[in-house]
Amino acid sequence: MSGTLAEKVWDAHVVRRAEGEPDLLYIDLHLIHEVTSPQAFEGLRLAGRPVRRTDLTLATEDHNVPTTPGPITDPVSKVQVETLRRNCEQFGVRLYPMGDIEQGIVHVVGPQLGLTQPGMTVVCGDSHTSTHGAFGALAFGIGTSEVEHVLATQALPLRPFRTMAINVRGQLAEGVTAKDVILAVIARIGTGGGQGYVLEYRGDAIEALSMEARMTICNMSIEAGARAGMIAPDETTFAYLEGRPHAPKGADWDAAVAYWRSLRTDDDAVFDAEVDIDASALTPFVTWGTNPGQGLPLGESVPDPESFADESDRLSAANALAYMGLEPGTRLRDIKVDTVFLGSCTNGRIEDLRAAAAVVKGRRIAPGIRMLVVPGSAKVRRQAETEGLDRVFTDAGAEWRLPGCSMCLGMNPDILSPGERCASTSNRNFEGRQGKGGRTHLVSPIVAAATALRGTLSSPADLNADALQEA
Amino acid sequence: MDKFETHTGVGVPLRRGNVDTDQIIPAVYLKRVTRTGFEDGLFAAWRADPSFVLNNPVYAAGSVLVAGPDFGTGSSREHAVWALMDYGFRVVISSRFADIFRGNSGKGGLVAAVVSQDNVELLWKYLENHPGAQITVDLVARTVTAGDIVAPFEIDDYTRWRLLEGLDDIGLTLRHESDVAHFERGRPSFKPVTFLG
Numbered sequence: 001m002s003g004t005l006a007e008k009v010w011d012a013h014v015v016r017r018a019e020g021e022p023d024l025l026y027i028d029l030h031l032i033h034e035v036t037s038p039q040a041f042e043g044l045r046l047a048g049r050p051v052r053r054t055d056l057t058l059a060t061e062d063h064n065v066p067t068t069p070g071p072i073t074d075p076v077s078k079v080q081v082e083t084l085r086r087n088c089e090q091f092g093v094r095l096y097p098m099g100d101i102e103q104g105i106v107h108v109v110g111p112q113l114g115l116t117q118p119g120m121t122v123v124c125g126d127s128h129t130s131t132h133g134a135f136g137a138l139a140f141g142i143g144t145s146e147v148e149h150v151l152a153t154q155a156l157p158l159r160p161f162r163t164m165a166i167n168v169r170g171q172l173a174e175g176v177t178a179k180d181v182i183l184a185v186i187a188r189i190g191t192g193g194g195q196g197y198v199l200e201y202r203g204d205a206i207e208a209l210s211m212e213a214r215m216t217i218c219n220m221s222i223e224a225g226a227r228a229g230m231i232a233p234d235e236t237t238f239a240y241l242e243g244r245p246h247a248p249k250g251a252d253w254d255a256a257v258a259y260w261r262s263l264r265t266d267d268d269a270v271f272d273a274e275v276d277i278d279a280s281a282l283t284p285f286v287t288w289g290t291n292p293g294q295g296l297p298l299g300e301s302v303p304d305p306e307s308f309a310d311e312s313d314r315l316s317a318a319n320a321l322a323y324m325g326l327e328p329g330t331r332l333r334d335i336k337v338d339t340v341f342l343g344s345c346t347n348g349r350i351e352d353l354r355a356a357a358a359v360v361k362g363r364r365i366a367p368g369i370r371m372l373v374v375p376g377s378a379k380v381r382r383q384a385e386t387e388g389l390d391r392v393f394t395d396a397g398a399e400w401r402l403p404g405c406s407m408c409l410g411m412n413p414d415i416l417s418p419g420e421r422c423a424s425t426s427n428r429n430f431e432g433r434q435g436k437g438g439r440t441h442l443v444s445p446i447v448a449a450a451t452a453l454r455g456t457l458s459s460p461a462d463l464n465a466d467a468l469q470e471a
Numbered sequence: 472m473d474k475f476e477t478h479t480g481v482g483v484p485l486r487r488g489n490v491d492t493d494q495i496i497p498a499v500y501l502k503r504v505t506r507t508g509f510e511d512g513l514f515a516a517w518r519a520d521p522s523f524v525l526n527n528p529v530y531a532a533g534s535v536l537v538a539g540p541d542f543g544t545g546s547s548r549e550h551a552v553w554a555l556m557d558y559g560f561r562v563v564i565s566s567r568f569a570d571i572f573r574g575n576s577g578k579g580g581l582v583a584a585v586v587s588q589d590n591v592e593l594l595w596k597y598l599e600n601h602p603g604a605q606i607t608v609d610l611v612a613r614t615v616t617a618g619d620i621v622a623p624f625e626i627d628d629y630t631r632w633r634l635l636e637g638l639d640d641i642g643l644t645l646r647h648e649s650d651v652a653h654f655e656r657g658r659p660s661f662k663p664v665t666f667l668g
Contacts (some may be wrong), residue, residue, distance in 0.1 A: 044508030248661035256661035
């Protein structure tokens with residue numbers, strides 16, 4: 001029978017299927033961190049249950065960790081991290097703590113170790129687990145009860161989801177990135193458009209992307225309301241994986257690749273829904289509002305709430321503009337920012353840092369602007385330093401930080417002050433997400449870099465225009 | 472999870488509708504790393520009021536909460552169920568529960584018994600006239616009994632079965648442990664492990 005990629009991976013993991021009951025699905029990899037795991041371990045302790053497969057479980061510290069040297073000072077964060085360490089030791093789970101060369105944001109660490117592979121089921125108590133779908137894995141976020149469930153049983157009872165194809169065809173123009181693609185997708189289908197679906201990103205524009213760019217796209221599937229996002233594995237995927245510490249070796253490698261090649265949606269398979277995006281028409285995208293669907297091309301202006309047909313959209317836009325301190329009609333390019341954040345599980349990988357560094361190289365960030373550059377993992381940080389990217393950023397006046405979730409989510413010392421405006425490469429522009437009263441514009445790494453240099457929302461093309469004008 | 476067939480305990484009349492989960496346990500109590508000990512957060516704001524029902528010593532051993540309609544609305548936090556159970560409640564009676572709360576109750580082992588509002592009113596009057604009186608909740612017969620009042624209650628068959636058998640979600644999956652083990656034996660050798668040999 002023909003099927004979609006998501007259905008094939010699902011079917012390959014059904015432990016038990018019974019009429020009227022959810023399927024019991026086997027979980028290949030369970031990633032954990034300090035915030036959503038404490039009560040899960042406590043539940044195991046209370047019930048006297050062990051972790052069934054410590055060898056399929058991996059922990060890292062990311063949400064709470066400070067990105068400046070020194071210990072955690074916030075007492076609540078400290079307790080969460082210490083609790084994770086105690087739990088991992090007691091239950092025999094491998095943990096990469098702060099300061100370890102393998103430590104980093106959980107969704108950067110899994111792929112970089114080669115642990116995330118095509119056709120796997122991957123879960124984590126974090127909604128951005130969808131990132132791992134870039135490898136053709138079925139990867140989704142779960143709640144604390146489910147974390148406990150997977151720790152105890154290595155399986156989860158799940159109701160099947162529907163499938164949606166996101167067909168991105170054509171060639172992306174120079175200066176248009178994966179981040180712009182996913183922001184455009186979310187603006188098109190809305191923050192609830194993916195509800196109940198696994199999205200499969202397809203088409204030549206997706207096939208042309210690197211693994212890291214694919215991760216950026218799958219990462220934000222959750223911002224479209226989807227349970228997961230996936231991309232079929234191909235030569236790019238295999239090349240990325242080959243030689244990584246946990247990738248298969250020798251005969252296992254050959255067997256794995258043979259299987260991975262079968263992981264694609266059959267030509268006659270039918271999706272429950274399809275969306276077509278013309279890649280060649282896309283330009284750099286930024287958000288103006290307080291949900292990730294409130295985005296527009298950088299060349300446009302802040303919309304008038306009255307221009308929305310739907311009553312709830314009108315209300316939501318009006319509330320967003322009030323919170324963001326924006327007036328309808330203001331050109332997005334005229335919006336001045338205070339802070340630029342480059343990092344997160346969306347855009348904290350080496351390619352993101354390289355792209356941004358290429359923009360700022362030999363230049364200085366605008367006076368009064370604070371720019372934080374936060375590598376997604378210790379390995380990314382080390383790689384960047386080997387390439388001299390740290391010097392490029394610090395010479396430009398930016399801060400070069402230690403790896404962690406940082407300013408993505410206001411759970412550690414990196415936060416915005418009330419009213420402070422930030423161009424951020426992260427994934428959520430909710431009210432208060434980056435700190436109480438903070439104002440977030442979601443952007444790509446190169447838009448973040450150009451914005452830091454000019455002080456207003458900008459693309460690298462604006463820098464070239466400036467240079468021409470001066471000449 | 473303990474099996475639940477019948478339970479007899481002190482009934483607590485909570486004459487309020489739309490009890491949302493922020494009232495059941497405010498967000499400030501969610502930073503904990505433990506799975507127990509949430510009883511101090513239960514109805515924390517209301518307990519500051521000396522006249523609040525749970526501040527009456529006669530209800531100190533309360534285990535059956537009789538509340539107004541739309542109990543458990545708002546945030547999906549599982550801590551709301553944990554707080555009620557940590558405090559000692561085994562059953563909440565209401566004419567209507569929020570969906571997520573009802574689902575979380577089933578997972579946690581708390582019986583969410585749907586009783587008609589007319590019968591809730593009768594129970595409230597009875598408990599107020601006989602402070603500290605006991606209520607018997609029979610999950611087998613699906614009845615609530617207090618004094619002369621015998622009221623039927625609704626609960627979905629699947630949740631009822633799980634509560635009667637004492638099966639939490641994990642317990643249910645562990646019943647199929649042999650299926651999991653069988654599946655594991657068939658996993659390809661190229662699948663990765665987190666420990667490097």
